[in-house]
Amino acid sequence: MSNKYTRRSFLENITTATLGAMGAGSLLFSSHSSSEPDTLGNELPEGATILFQGDSITDAGRDKDNANPNDPWALGQGYAFLAAAALRHSMAAKNLQCYNKGISGNKVFQLSDRWQQDCLALEPDVLSILIGVNDFWHALNDYDGTVEVYEKDFRALLKRTKEQLPDVQLIIGEPFVVEEGTAVDDRWFPEFPLYQKVARQIAEGFDTAFIPYQQVFDSASEEMEPTYWTADGVHPTMAGAELMAQAWLETFRRL
């Protein structure tokens, strides 16, 4: 049994069990015009804060010296910018305040270290977290974390978040990998899917929204080769960033 087969079987099992209506069909691009802002996030107060947190995929080269909300350079070149631009356009009347505080290379414990200033102090109304690929990836080299550490740290982070921000609406993104990518090898399987399983279980346990990015990329890879969406298997291309943004917006709309 190849690693690829193992991973596919694992994914089939978890997707069948838990994806439900959130399959590929529901990930179609949704339309929200400026004239119908109330179809999207209509429960949010005016001026609500949207915070994107995570690692390099979220960071996407943002200017970390720029702390302004809704600033393209502060939001980077990835899915956070694309999603924020769509929100600011389609829900203009809400005047949402969008921040990206992702930092390249981060693992969960590094989010924890900077959580007070980079999350809690911003008092987000919606908090999106995508974290986990480095918790696994760096362990292939000099990081001594395990999937148990990832789970323990991630649960503690969310517990702390819910205590400090009891009304925050949480979106957890599934860490993903495209095995055809140049940075990915056999060592990723079947280990990495265990991190994905943890992220999903945590989302269920904390009753958060969940974006099944692995399914998003797998479905897109049926249309175009996997490396169209991410060249190295970890970081999305522009097309992959838009793919993520659309899945994010679809999830946001359902909050």
Next chain:
Amino acid sequence: MSNKYTRRSFLENITTATLGAMGAGSLLFSSHSSSEPDTLGNELPEGATILFQGDSITDAGRDKDNANPNDPWALGQGYAFLAAAALRHSMAAKNLQCYNKGISGNKVFQLSDRWQQDCLALEPDVLSILIGVNDFWHALNDYDGTVEVYEKDFRALLKRTKEQLPDVQLIIGEPFVVEEGTAVDDRWFPEFPLYQKVARQIAEGFDTAFIPYQQVFDSASEEMEPTYWTADGVHPTMAGAELMAQAWLETFRRL
């Protein structure tokens, strides 16, 4: 009669006469999912080249040392990146090659100076040009151009383009200004609308697609204050960039 009134009257006249079905109602966000690529630009060959040309609004801080197509950093932080990301996602199977060659500060004659390498050599299938605000704006200071120079240079540029690229599909964007912006004063009216009129007449004369950005911004400003869409009146905010990208995509879809 105030300058504002003069400008509004002018716009009412030209929009009534020529906008037709391209009013605000048709600028609603359109939906194109990955599963229906043929609803958008279905006449384009696979691998077709899309080129964005213009000034700072198009440039939007792109990395000019990066000549790669479809690269977020080469595409900048503005409407060109947002539109290109949407195209690469919604029309993935077409594998479009998207370039941004806008340069901050450019007037038409500066496009002409670099047209061979920054346009003709790329042999675009679709060429989008947004130029004109500096042709007027810089003339308030040390540039000696006039609206006649703008028209003459712009016509010559398009004639040269059509001769070299007879099959190119052209999109001309209307130069726009938001008079509430910090960089805009009374000197802009009624002179600047003359440049807008020229751009529209040239688009008609060369039978190109035309994006009525002034109407796009004016309509959006009925929902949120004008400076939500552009702070200085010339350069769009993130929301303004998405507004432009959606108008651009709507126009592209109708090519």
